[in-house]
Amino acid sequence: MLARVAENVYWMGRYLERMDDTARLINATTHMLIDSHEDTRMSWPVLIDVLGEEAGGFVQEGSSSELGVMHYLIVAEDSNASIRHSCAQVRTNARCVREVIPRDFWEEINSLNLFVQSECKLASSRAKRYNLMAQVIRRCQAVVGVMDGTMLRDETYQLFNIGRHLERADMTTRIMDVLILQQLAPTSSPQSRRHFQWSSLLSALGATESYRRYFAQEEGETDVIDFLLTYGPFPRSVIYCMEKIEWEVRDLPNKKDVLKTTAKIRKALDSDPLNTLSTLELHGLIDTVQAGLIDLHGALVQQALHAPAA
Numbered sequence: 001m002l003a004r005v006a007e008n009v010y011w012m013g014r015y016l017e018r019m020d021d022t023a024r025l026i027n028a029t030t031h032m033l034i035d036s037h038e039d040t041r042m043s044w045p046v047l048i049d050v051l052g053e054e055a056g057g058f059v060q061e062g063s064s065s066e067l068g069v070m071h072y073l074i075v076a077e078d079s080n081a082s083i084r085h086s087c088a089q090v091r092t093n094a095r096c097v098r099e100v101i102p103r104d105f106w107e108e109i110n111s112l113n114l115f116v117q118s119e120c121k122l123a124s125s126r127a128k129r130y131n132l133m134a135q136v137i138r139r140c141q142a143v144v145g146v147m148d149g150t151m152l153r154d155e156t157y158q159l160f161n162i163g164r165h166l167e168r169a170d171m172t173t174r175i176m177d178v179l180i181l182q183q184l185a186p187t188s189s190p191q192s193r194r195h196f197q198w199s200s201l202l203s204a205l206g207a208t209e210s211y212r213r214y215f216a217q218e219e220g221e222t223d224v225i226d227f228l229l230t231y232g233p234f235p236r237s238v239i240y241c242m243e244k245i246e247w248e249v250r251d252l253p254n255k256k257d258v259l260k261t262t263a264k265i266r267k268a269l270d271s272d273p274l275n276t277l278s279t280l281e282l283h284g285l286i287d288t289v290q291a292g293l294i295d296l297h298g299a300l301v302q303q304a305l306h307a308p309a310a
Contacts (some may be wrong), residue, residue, distance in 0.1 A: 005097050006305040009156050012093035013163025018051075019086040019116075020140040021171035023133040025050060026073060028204030030126050030133075044069040050174045051081040070129065074120050083136060087116040102150040108143045115139060158248040162300065165248075169241035170293050172228060175204050177286045201228075205236045223275035225282060229289075230269050238289060242266060245296070257299040265292040 029047060044066055048054075051073070076082045091113040098106055116139075119132065144164075151157045201224065202208045211227055214234070230239045242262045249255045268288045277285065 003305055005100060006155070006159055007301065008093040008096045009100070009159040010163040010300065010305060012090055012097070013160040014167040015086045015089040015093065016140060016143060017164040017167035018171065019083050019090070020137055021168065021175075022051065022073060022081070022083055022086065023136040023140070024204050024206060025171075025175055026070070027130055027133045027137075028200045030130050031203055032200035033126065047073060048081060050177075052174065053079075053081045074129075074132075084116055084120055087113050087120075097156070100156045102147075104150045105143070105147050108146040112139045112143055155251060158251065159305070162245050162248045165241040165244045166293065166296060166300070168236060169238045170290070172205060172236055172238055172241075173286050173290050173293070175201065176225070176228060177283065177290070207234065207236060210234050225277075226274045229274060239266065239269060252305075254303045257303055258296065261292060261296045261299050265289055265296070268292065 025047065047069055072079050073081055074083050077084060079085055091109055094101060094106060094109045116136065120136070147157075147160065151160075199208065202211050205228065207228065211224065211234075214227055214231060227234060228237055231237045232239050232243065234240060242265055246259060246262050249258050252258070268285065271285075272281075274282070274285075
């Protein structure tokens with residue numbers, strides 16, 4: 001496969017996952033506000049931080065209100081963090097690789113793009129915004145379902161899944177870092193974390209029901225941080241994403257540095273019992289994991305995707 005095609009497929013997976021996770025984050029925040037006291041104040045620019053964008057300039061422009069941030073995350077054409085931008089990038093990358101993807105998959109991506117470009121307008125109420133994001137999530141899952149049911153299990157499928165799972169691990173750590181360690185500011189006592197307001201975080205990651213089952217089975221040893229970082233059976237945990245990437249790169253040429261980096265991330269997660277870490281130590285651990293994910297992206301783009309076929 002040409003390096004250009006490989007990179008387009010990889011980015012197509014990343015942008016599709018980013019759309020899905022951004023919609024989940026918006027809905028989790030909306031849900032948290034609905035459940036909170038009416039006097040609860042929300043620092044809206046923190047949502048821009050979650051997605052790796054610089055919120056400082058945004059605040060200076062006077063757009064730090066709920067409507068301003070939602071416009072930036074959903075509608076704005078000049079925002080790299082917006083759902084409309086991510087969807088346009090999914091279609092652009094898919095159009096560049098039409099020769100290697102099934103027709104049904106291409107048509108589902110077109111349908112998703114038409115919906116997002118026409119319907120993703122600034123919702124006038126939180127309830128309408130919630131329903132709109134729920135539709136975006138379902139349509140993203142429909143694209144993945146069509147891909148899974150029609151695509152050959154070849155290197156195109158592998159690269160698409162590598163992109164999705166790297167983006168998913170990145171978004172999981174970003175949401176944890178900002179919503180929990182900064183905004184929600186749990187107490188420093190590790191034992192209190194289980195009883196804090198985890199519902200928004202679990203909801204953002206589609207983990208509510210899975211965590212309840214995990215909690216029922218593992219009571220006494222459970223912790224939300226443990227679950228989201230290291231519980232292998234949960235498909236949005238960081239460790240699951242690393243396992244999936246390791247499996248999908250098995251046939252790629254020049255994968256040594258990729259596997260070396262995933263091993264480094266695993267080692268960081270295994271270094272200490274996570275349920276004993278303080279909030280500050282958890283923040284440091286998440287920083288380490290995010291740095292590892294940046295290295296993993298570099299190893300993929302600079303070596304594995306550009307290497308000649310073996």
